Every structure is written in C-alpha cells, then in structure tokens.
Amino acid sequence: MIDPRFDPQFAAGEGGGLFPPAASTAGQTVDWVAAIVFAIITLVVLAVLIMMVTYAARYRISDRRRRGEPHRNVRRIEVAMVTGTTVVFVGFFVLGVYGFDRAQHPPTAAGALDVLVLGKQWMWKFQQPTGRREVGQLHVPVGRVVRLHLSSEDVIHSFYVPAFRLKHDVVPGLDGVAWFEATAPGVYPIYCAEYCGLEHAQMHGEVIVMEPRLYEAWLAEASGVDEPGPMVARGRALYERLGCVACHETHLRHRAPPLQGLYGRRAILQSGEEVPVDDAYLRRSILRPSAQIVAGYDDHVMPAYEGLITDDELFALVAYLRELGRAEGVHR
Numbered sequence: 001m002i003d004p005r006f007d008p009q010f011a012a013g014e015g016g017g018l019f020p021p022a023a024s025t026a027g028q029t030v031d032w033v034a035a036i037v038f039a040i041i042t043l044v045v046l047a048v049l050i051m052m053v054t055y056a057a058r059y060r061i062s063d064r065r066r067r068g069e070p071h072r073n074v075r076r077i078e079v080a081m082v083t084g085t086t087v088v089f090v091g092f093f094v095l096g097v098y099g100f101d102r103a104q105h106p107p108t109a110a111g112a113l114d115v116l117v118l119g120k121q122w123m124w125k126f127q128q129p130t131g132r133r134e135v136g137q138l139h140v141p142v143g144r145v146v147r148l149h150l151s152s153e154d155v156i157h158s159f160y161v162p163a164f165r166l167k168h169d170v171v172p173g174l175d176g177v178a179w180f181e182a183t184a185p186g187v188y189p190i191y192c193a194e195y196c197g198l199e200h201a202q203m204h205g206e207v208i209v210m211e212p213r214l215y216e217a218w219l220a221e222a223s224g225v226d227e228p229g230p231m232v233a234r235g236r237a238l239y240e241r242l243g244c245v246a247c248h249e250t251h252l253r254h255r256a257p258p259l260q261g262l263y264g265r266r267a268i269l270q271s272g273e274e275v276p277v278d279d280a281y282l283r284r285s286i287l288r289p290s291a292q293i294v295a296g297y298d299d300h301v302m303p304a305y306e307g308l309i310t311d312d313e314l315f316a317l318v319a320y321l322r323e324l325g326r327a328e329g330v331h332r
C-alpha cells in the first residue's frame with residue numbers, strides 16, 4: 001500500500017511531484033541555472049533541426065542547384081563556431097561552480113540549526129540540538145539555515161529532498177555536511193537516492209517546515225521517547241571525559257591549538273595550506289588528527305578517535321566545539 005503523500009500526483013501541491021517548486025534559497029539558484037542551460041540547449045537543438053530540414057529540402061536530389069564548391073569564408077565560420085561554443089560552455093561551468101560552491105560550504109554564522117541525520121536500512125533518523133529525536137520526520141523552522149550532519153549506520157544512502165534541490169550521499173565512515181534554508185512552510189518529501197537494499201524504495205520521510213514560533217513550541221513539547229539531552233551539554237561532558245581539556249586549554253597551547261574563538265576562522269596547516277574551520281574540519285580533526293596538522297604543532301600528540309566514538313557522540317562533541325569556538329578567544 002502506497003502512502004498517498006508519496007504518490008507524485010497527490011503530493012504535487014506539497015512539494016512533491018515531478019517538478020516541485022523550489023522551497024529553499026539554494027533551490028531558487030539551482031532552478032535559475034537549470035533554466036538558462038535548458039534555454040540555450042533548446043535554442044541550439046532547434047537551430048540544428050531547422051537547418052537539417054531546410055538543407056534536406058533545398059539540396060534534394062531532384063534539385064539542379066550547383067553543389068560541391070567549397071565555401072569561401074570557411075575559416076571565419078569555424079572560428080566563430082569554436083569561440084561561441086567555448087564561451088557558452090565556460091559560462092555553464094562558471095554558473096555550475098557558483099552553485100556547487102554555495103552548496104558545499106554551509107554558512108558558519110551563529111543562529112544556524114544543527115541537525116544530526118542518520119541513514120539506516122531503511123529509515124531516516126534525526127536529532128535536534130536539544131536532543132529531541134525523530135524517525136522519518138524532520139521538523140525545522142522556515143527562514144533559518146539548517147545544517148545537516150549526515151552519517152550512515154550501515155551502507156551508502158543518499159539524502160534527497162527534491163523541493164530543496166538538495167541531494168547528499170550518506171556514507172558510513174564519512175562525515176557529510178549539507179545545508180538548506182527553507183523559504184515556505186509546508187511538507188516536503190525526503191527520499192533515499194542510492195540503492196541500498198530490498199526496501200530502498202520505502203526509505204522515505206518528510207521535512208516539516210514550520211513557522212519559527214510553532215517550531216519552538218514543537219521543540220519544547222515532550223516527545224515521549226528517551227532522549228539524551230541537549231547536544232552542547234553532552235558534548236561538554238564528552239570533552240571532559242575524553243581529556244581533550246588537558247592539551248587544548250589555553251595555558252597548554254604548545255601541545256595543541258586552543259579551541260576558543262576558532263570556529264568560522266581559517267586554520268593554517270603545516271603544509272602551508274589554509275582551511276576553513278567548519279564542521280567538516282572539526283569532525284576530520286577528531287577522527288583523523290594526523291591528516292591535517294596545524295602549523296606549529298606536532299603530529300602523534302592526539303589519538304585518532306575514528307572507531308572509538310559513535311556518530312552520535314561525534315555530533316555532540318562538534319556541537320560543543322562550535323559553541324566553544326564562538327566564545328571570546330585567543331584567535332584574532
């Protein structure tokens with residue numbers, strides 16, 4: 001039995017259907033780029049078809065027109081065609097890079113909502129910053145940046161919300177960050193876009209975009225399920241339990257970089273490379289610290305936590321580091 005909400009025809013008015021209207025800020029950019037590319041390609045296809053038909057009629061076998069003489073201005077036509085095509089394709093590329101870059105780098109500004117997304121055969125599980133858990137449904141406020149921290153508990157999945165023009169692979173052992181800012185309240189289907197086993201097609205859910213006031217009310221009500229409590233508090237407890245404090249406190253900064261005021265800035269690595277300090281960087285640095293050693297510090301001081309902490313714990317830890325990183329700090 002198919003849930004009527006996921007029937008394309010039924011869902012057409014609710015962010016479903018083959019061409020759901022864009023309901024996120026990035027979605028509007030994606031649509032705009034797609035429309036330009038589609039318009040230019042349509043013009044080219046039409047021009048080619050019209051020329052084919054025209055020339056087929058004009059130089060038909062019964063026609064006595066003279067043919068076989070080389071055109072005089074071939075060079076000029078060739079240069080124009082090659083230049084035109086190059087300019088158009090470089091234009092496509094620039095538009096694509098612009099959108100891709102925006103999609104790949106979630107805003108690090110304060111006020112964003114950080115949600116943990118776990119893919120599992122065959123369901124989507126979510127966890128709000130307050131610790132509130134959901135399965136198959138994700139409640140978010142309209143007009144606020146939502147950062148998704150995606151991880152898988154088993155195989156490769158892909159988190160897909162057509163109305164937000166958002167698709168991100170969810171790979172075990174890899175830490176993905178995606179983001180969106182919904183522009184209209186409503187219910188928007190989530191799909192899994194990577195074949196992940198027998199019930200792949202049933203691995204769906206919905207994003208419920210609410211007015212901020214209603215969202216706060218929803219968040220405050222008890223869900224009735226066992227919840228671990230606010231992420232930041234859990235993160236702080238872990239930070240202390242794992243002994244991070246021993247090396248990362250300011251007075252010990254010769255052993256490890258201080259973390260206050262770090263989030264949203266740039267770290268300079270031993271290789272001379274500069275990387276943005278965002279969620280992905282923090283996760284990488286906890287799981288595999290040797291991969292990116294900050295200039296001025298030794299490798300092999302910090303243990304790699306890959307396999308030692310759960311996705312859940314990593315998420316809480318990053319939530320705390322984000323708070324710590326926004327605090328007044330030593331970085332200028």
Ligand code: CUA
Pocket residue numbers: 119120121122156157158192193194195196197200201203
């Ligand atoms: Cu999960 Cu397909």
